[in-house]
Amino acid sequence: MKILKRPAGLILLLLAALSFQSQDGVAGSNLLFYGLAALALIIFFYIVVSVADNFMVIESKQIGVKDTGSMGLFPSFREIFRPKKPExxxxxxxxxxxxxxxxxxxGEPREEIREPKVTRFALTPPDFFGLMPIPKMLVEEGDTVKAGDPIFFDKKLNRIKFATPVSGEVIAINRGLKRSIAEVVILADNEQQSRDYTLPAATxxxxxxxxxxxxxxxxxxxxxxxxNVVADPDVVPRDIFISTFxxxxxxxxxxLTVRGRMDVFQAGIDVVRRLTNGLVYLGLDGRGEDPSPFEAINGAEKRYFRGAHPAxxxxxxxxxxxxCGAGENTVWTLGVEEVLLIGELFKNGRYDTTRLVALTGSSFSDPCYVKTYAGANIAELxxxxxxxxxxxxxxxxxxxxxxxQKSTDGFVGFFDNQITAIPEGNEAEMFGWLLxxxxxxxxxxxxxxxxxDIEITTNTHGEKRAFVVNNDYEQVMPMDIYLTQLMKSILVNDLESMEGLGIYELVPEDVALAEFACVSKQPLQQILRQGHDTMIEQG
Structure with a gap:
């Protein structure tokens, strides 16, 4: 019990000091007795009130009150000095x-949007976790396609078709290890054409x-x-979640992505909410002084989040x-660009993968935003x-x-809306660990x-070593998950512990910041993906 953090703790120390000083007086024994009695009484009442305070916080959590800092009998220092929330x-x-x-x-980008001409785009099967390394190809080099035409499908779920992001000519089907399909490259038309669709009825x-x-x-x-796999069409999700920041x-x-396209985003939400019997949740940015523009969206539950990354x-x-979890707790997720893709499809009848990509990092000469399509060639962009x-x-x-990591001749990932360029940290730094x-x-x-405004490099300032148990993960992960124990259970293939410690709730991006903070330099994202592979194999 941290008494010194409460005003009562100071009172206890003061009374104890007075009691002991009173022994030098004539009536020292009586004062000492009364002082100790008063001290015991105050301690008793303090314990009772502290227990009541803790029970109030616990009860608040159980009934769903998330901001429990103000639910106790005593306000914390953090609550007292917390900045006032916007109106x-x-x-x-x-x-x-x-x-x-x-x-x-x-390397923060300026709010300047450029529209470079890009001629090559690619759809990359490795962007879709769970897809077989060699999907069934529906096109060959030299074929002409329109935006939205299917170019391959998963052999395990042949109903799920993957479409080309732009119209043009298939100029390459590049292969990786063991002849896996690395990317399908399309030479884009000057004037983009979308595949024709017969939209389903409103009912x-x-x-x-x-x-x-x-x-x-x-x-x-x-x-x-x-x-974080491609959604199973035979599953009805409990809820659908969309983060808007x-x-x-x-x-x-x-x-900036939805500026002038809010009606398209609303059309996407109208479709998405019909895919679940539960709710569609929008995570809104509560860090600014003004409300989120996504507040105007109808048909979704809105929740504001305040805090540092990964909020x-x-x-x-x-x-x-x-x-979320397995079975009935399965949920689906989308990004803002994916909602816009569905909205364009149902509102305007076209397959449109338009993306606003941020060029960020200290190695860029002038970080900014560029407007393009999904899978753009990085060098041309x-x-x-x-x-x-x-x-x-x-x-x-x-x-x-x-x-x-990509080469400049590589392609932007299907789900990525950012390109980062930072210096390689391959220069020796004398006594860098000490000074x-x-x-x-x-x-x-x-x-x-x-x-x-620090110039971040790729240097990890250390090498991989044995797991060191500390509270670094807990400082940066706003989730009630014992990450160190989970990672160790993955390494030893303890399926029951992996399930009990929360592997169903995590994907690699959720542990990326913990990997940055890790003093042991453990590849937490790689370990977590290894655990996912194991769980999928075991069914």
């Missing part, structure tokens, strides 16, 4: 997360909507938890709203936008925590962070 949050359902970390990183049943989405090629945009390092501003991760939002990359830089499709002379990001208070 629009006073009557909103708000989750205030106290754990997490915003990496101070240079169409859920089954008819599912069949249309499967045939249209838009179905792979929907992902399913556990495991990104808190990852230098993450794009998704308000914008849909997995964190699911954990706090209604945790950057040259068309007039961007130069510094020498000895690493290019990442996605953010620095959970993105994928960190260069600014660096760290959750440790021993390394002061004096700037919000």
């Amino acid at each position: 629009y949050l006073e009557k909103a359902h708000v989750y205030t997360l106290t754990k997490g970390y915003d990496i101070p990183m240079a 169409a049943s859920r089954e008819e909507l599912v069949e249309f989405l499967l045939e249209s090629g838009a179905w792979p945009a929907i992902r399913q938890r556990p495991y 990104d808190t990852s390092p230098l993450g794009p501003d998704l308000k 914008g991760n849909v997995g964190v939002q699911i954990h706090h709203i209604h945790p 950057l040259s068309g936008a007039g961007e130069d990359i510094a020498e000895n830089a690493r290019v990442i499709s996605g953010d620095v925590l959970s993105g994928t 960190p002379l260069k600014p660096r990001a760290s959750i440790s208070p021993t390394i002061p962070v004096l700037s919000d």
Whole structure:
């Protein structure tokens, strides 16, 4: 019991001091007796009140009150000095997360949108976890396709078809290890053409909507938890979750994505909510002074989130709203771009993968936003936008925590709306572990962070070593999961412990920040994916 954190603790110490000092007086024995009696009485009442305070907080959690900091008898110092919430949050359902970390990183993009001309696009099977390495191809090199035409399907679920993001000519089917399909490359037409669709009636049943989405090629945009795989069309999800903001390092501003397209987003929500018997939840950004523009969306439950990264991760939002799991607790997730894809399909009758991609990182000459289609060639995207990359830089499709390293001749991932370029950290730093002379990001208070504009490199400042048990994961993960124990259970293939410790709730992006903070330099995302593979194999 941390007495010194309560005003009563100071009173107890004061009375004890007075009692002992009173022994020097004539009536010292009587004063000592009364002082000790008063001290015992105060301690007794303090224990009773503290237990009542704790029970009130526990009861508040059980009945669903998320902001339990103000539910006790005594306000905490954090509650007293917490900044006042904006007025629009006073009557909103708000989750205030106290754990997490915003990496101070240079290279934030300006709100300037450029439209470079890109001629090559690709659909990459590895972007869809759970898809067989060699899907069944429906096209060959030299075939002409329209946006939305299916080009391959999964051999295990042949109803799920994957469509080309643009119209043009198939110029390459590149293969990877063991002849797996690495990417299908399309040379885009100057004027984009979409496949023609016969839209289902407004009164169409859920089954008819599912069949249309499967045939249209838009179905792979929907992902399913556990495991973050392409959604199973034979499963009815308990709920559907959509995060409308990104808190990852230098993450794009998704308000720009829906600017002028809010009617399309609403059309997508109208379709998505008919795919579940439960609710559609929108995670809204509560960190600013103004309400989220997604507040105007109808047909969805809105929940505001405040806090550092990973507050914008849909997995964190699911954990706090209604945790997912196997069986009847299966849920689906979508991003803002995927909702817009479905909205364009049903509102305008076209397959449109338009993306607003943020070019971020200190290795870019002028970070900004570019408008393109999914799967754009990175080299053409950057040259068309007039961007130069510094020498000895690493290019990442996605953010620095959970993105994928790419060559400049690679392609943006299907679900990515960010390209990051940072310096390679392959230069030796004399006594870097002992005297960190260069600014660096760290959750440790021993390394002061004096700037919000640090040039982050790929250097991990250490090598992989044995697991060190500390509370670093707990500092940055706003989820009630014992991550160290979970990772160790994965390494020893303890299926029962993996299930009990919460593997169903996590995907790699949810543990990416913990991997950054890990003093043991463990590849937590890789280990978690290994655990997912094991659980899937075991059924």
